[in-house]
Amino acid sequence: MSERIVTMISKEEIDKRVHELGAEISDHYRANPPVLVCVLKGSFVFAADLARAIDAPVRIDFLGMRSYGEGTESSGVVQITQDLSRPIAGEDVLIVEDIVDTGLTIAHLIDLFRTRAPRSVKVCALLHKPARAKVQVKVDYLGFTIEDRFVVGYGLDWAEKYRNLPYIGVVERS
Numbered sequence: 270m271s272e273r274i275v276t277m278i279s280k281e282e283i284d285k286r287v288h289e290l291g292a293e294i295s296d297h298y299r300a301n302p303p304v305l306v307c308v309l310k311g312s313f314v315f316a317a318d319l320a321r322a323i324d325a326p327v328r329i330d331f332l333g334m335r336s337y338g339e340g341t342e343s344s345g346v347v348q349i350t351q352d353l354s355r356p357i358a359g360e361d362v363l364i365v366e367d368i369v370d371t372g373l374t375i376a377h378l379i380d381l382f383r384t385r386a387p388r389s390v391k392v393c394a395l396l397h398k399p400a401r402a403k404v405q406v407k408v409d410y411l412g413f414t415i416e417d418r419f420v421v422g423y424g425l426d427w428a429e430k431y432r433n434l435p436y437i438g439v440v441e442r443s
Contacts, residue, residue, distance in 0.1 A: 274431065274438035277420060278413055283395075283436065286412045287315070290393065291322025293410060294363065301388070302327045303363040308378070309333040309351065311367035314424035314432070315395045315412075319365060330354055334374055347377045358386040363410075367424050368396040372404035379406070396420065396437070413437075 294303075302325035307316035309331050320329055333351030362382055369375050375392055382390045393410035400417040415437075421427050422434030431438070 272442045278437040280435040287318045295324040303361040304328045316365040362387045362390045364392045366394045369394045370398040370401035372406040375406045376404045
C-alpha cells in the first residue's frame with residue numbers, strides 16, 4: 270500500500286494567514302505582550318512563524334501534550350508530557366495550538382492554566398474541525414476551519430511523519 274499527500278492548504282495560504290493573525294495579535298497585546306505557550310509537538314512550526322509575525326516582545330514557553338499516540342483518532346485522554354518552564358501568574362497567556370478538533374485538549378489546558386492565576390488566557394489555533402467537537406471552546410484567533418479529514422504537515426503528523434511539510438495535506442492511500 271502506498272500513500273501520497275494531497276494539498277488542502279498551500280504554503281502561500283498559510284503564510285498569508287499567519288501574518289494576518291500576527292497583526293491581529295500585535296494590535297490586541299501591544300500594551301501587554303503575551304506569553305505564547307506552544308503546545309508540543311504539533312504546533313512548533315506554527316508557533317515559530319506566528320512569533321515572528323507578532324510585533325511585540327513576546328515570551329515563549331512550551332508545553333508537551335499527547336492525546337493521539339500513533340493513531341489517527343484522539344484517545345480522549347490528555348497527557349502532559351512536559352510542563353511550562355516558568356510560572357504564568359499575572360501574565361496574559363496565548364495558547365498556540367495546531368488543531369482544535371474534539372476541544373478536549375484546549376478545554377483541559379484552559380482549566381489547568383486558570384488554576385495558575387494568569388491575567389488572561391486566550392487560544393490561537395491554526396486549524397479547527399467543528400464537526401469533531403465534543404466540547405465547545407472559544408478559539409480567539411483562528412487560521413482555518415476545515416472539514417473532518419485527518420491532516421498532516423506544517424507540524425501535524427501521522428505516526429511522527431510529515432511534520433516537515435510546508436503545507437497542510439491529506440494522506441491518501443492506494
